[in-house]
Amino acid sequence: MLSHLALMVVVLSCLEIPLGYLYVQAGRERGTGVVKHEAHLLAGSANQILKAGRPDQLPRLAYVESQKIRGNVAIVDQAGQLLVGSRWMLGEDWHDLHHQQEIKTALQARRSTAMRRSRIEGIEVLHIAVPIDAGGAVRITIPKAALETGADAVWLLLAAVALMVMFTVVVVVLALSRWITRPIRRLENAMNLLATGHLLKLASAISGPREVRRLAETFNETALRLQRMLASQGSFAANASHELRTPLTALRLRLENLEPDIAYHAHGNLHAALAETDRLARMVERLLTMAKLAEHTTAREPTHLAPVIQERARTWGPLAENRGVRLLVEEEGAGRVWAVPGAVEQIIDNLLSNALRVSPPGGTLTVECRLPRAGRSGENPTTVALHVIDQGPGMSEMHRQRAFDRFWRAPGAPNDGTGLGLSLVRQLAHACGGEVTLAAAPGGGTDAVVVLQSAEQPAVEHDSRPWWPLSRLWRGRSLSRHRSG
Template sequence: MTRRILLSHLSLILLVLLTLEVPFGVFYARSELSRFSRTAQQGAMTLAAVCEERMEHGLAADLPDLARAYGRRTGSRVLVADEKGVVLTDTALALVGKDLSAAPDIADALRDQPAVGTRSDPSAGGEVLFVTVPGGSGVAVPCVVRTVYRLGPLKAKVHATWLALAAVGLGVLATVALIGFVLARSITRPVRALERATAQLAEGRLTDPPATDHGPPELRRLAASFTRTATRLQHVLRAQQAFASEVSHQLRTPLTSLRLRLENFEPHLAPCAQDSLDTALAEMERLSRMVQGLLALARLENSAIRPEAVDLDAVVADRAAIWTAFADEQHVGIVVSGATAVRVWAVPGALEQIIDNLLSNALRVSPPGTAITLAVTTAPKDGSRTPPVAELHVIDQGPGMTEAERQKAFDRFWRGSDADHDGTGLGLPMVRQLVRASGGEVTLEEAPDGGLDAVVRLSYAESRTHQEGLGASVDVDSAGRPRRHTTHGVVSAGMAVGSRIREKRPK
């Protein structure tokens, strides 16, 4: 922002300087040439009058001395021709005795018409100014005087003026740049403080609130409003976290007590009421999982969770080995395939819970004799110019979902019309929350051979671009490795998934 403000000021000042200095420089160059031409013409006319007088008195022999004296005084080359255009004297001694009546300027002067102009003269070292005037007025012109001046000194003077204008312009730009930089810093310093405070607030804790006594009044008021809002938001978040913790404790105890009381009824119930008791216990278990899932989601949304580098294929292999026993009970196989030695950015403990939720859903809909595939692949994120990502595919061979169902599957409490009644509708929302906290994305796609393909995309941990993109959300040590952080939200989410795993164990 400082650079943009400074560039805008400098662009405006540069435009003003160009508007003022360029016309002035052009005007100065033209005026100097015009003044020099008028002075040379006046001097040539004076010399021509003197030469005419000397020739009238028969003193033509004095013309060479007179021409040399004038040439030394004005720094010009002087040529005097008679009424026929024959050169009488030339300070350069190159044209004495030659007939120049055919020269345009000499011919004009013999017709009593002065000639002034510029031309290139290699012998003079560049462009020259010539002034040719008649010596007298009337029908007969007794003599013609031509004076030639080198324009090099005049151009050097004009160039020096251009350099002076450029130096003045650069000085003005430097002064404006210094003043603009100071002003821009005074404006952007509160903005940077607000940016830092916003980043801290995004992490869940505002430790360095922006100062309210620096910068323009508008930014001071904005900083004060932001500080009040952040303080209020932190208070609300703390209250919500305290509420979630308190509710977790208050609900878990009565639910556990109610479950024990229902189980104590079992010896005293008639056989015909056993099914009703099992149904009540199943609903109680489902209610317990739902409460734990809601509290886990609340903690995930309110906690500052930092990703770290995780070995994806190792986690996949570990979870597949754990779930194989439960899958064998339903005669469903679990197949692991794809890339190895893949490290991705993920919230600590999130990958395990993501895979547990997806495997639980896949196992619930997989018919006996089918298999669930866990495949790890790699793909560019948005083309070859962006960091590649790792994709985890959890593919089942169940009935699958329609496009509309896949769009709604991540909504809380949503379940398919043909789904069983022991689900809570919180597994996929929890998966999406964990994947987003890890900086990735999750989608549901149609499997090639039928069924559902749950695709989890996470960025490589080796990708420096992704690490920089996480900004303050990734805490790294001096070696560039992310530090490990634990959160209550992740632990609670693991408890919710753990209940599903326990539910599948044989009694």
């Protein structure tokens, strides 16, 4: 709308301003012609009176003409001396008329018309002198504004036309803008719904420009294809959850049943096969979890960190004790955070599982919460940082950056890992509206930091991200396998 209005202002200015000036100039020339005609008529009447020898009629003639033209009228003799004059305007000096250029030109050159412009008391006037055949000349003095009668009306008319054109442009542009932007807004709403998981809300493609209609049709095709893909993925996840668990469980049972029938020196290979079976089962569980995370949507809810940390510490405490690792919990900064149901528990479980795997006997594993200080640069007081700190060998900067890649494992890492734990933690943190990073812990080891939005701040926004409320069965099975191992 602004671009159209600016264009119309330029066009109207280029058209109406020159047109107005031309009309005013034409009106001025017409007024000057009328005054010249009056001067010639006055000169003819004065010539008849002088030829008739009745100069006493000149004052009457000058007075009537002065009232008619609303200006000053002067009649001079052959020497330029004033014979008679009538004033409509004050301020003009008639004592030196013979020195005025228009009078001298009319008397000496005997031109039919002589003109000059000047100012009288700040008013611009026009002097027109015409010679008299019997001798002498007449001069008419009239304000220049009197020649431009109707100029204000012309400018007002042009302004009214411009306003009418601008109003018409506004109406047309509004209608055109609505016709263009309405389907775009509907397409935007459909895309927002698609982002939140509502795949059946398609965009209307029956109105608007052809390009917008094609865009809406392409979006609808994409949404339908995505719906079919996600439905196929969901069906695969549901079927694989059953089809893969059952043969893995049967395989483990068969391996355990083989233990009495194999030689003692082959038990190491059997235990390795059992460990690989457990690792494959955990890998399948985490792959299915990550697939479900990308499929479903759940709103975030305020979650109390302290009870969750205590409950997971009690669960992992016996396993840490068996490995000779001290599990230390500091929850002074724990409060409420925004999280999808069950996500914080799984984040802590995966981080503790990784930390215990690399913690040496006699080491300390710390789980703590920290509230950033409002005055410390780079920290947001509306977040809560959850730290899981181990005293393991640590990781290089390059390894910390690659640790969140799927199936990536650091060189020299224990063989029972799947390479999916940290990738799952990152997806869970993103689903909660947070972030996870790895840093070097003071004194060696790794500090896994999960930053979540604090639910204590009423202004914190929280939207929904893909998530699936997972069963915790796999955690219990994983812990039992750790204990059995």
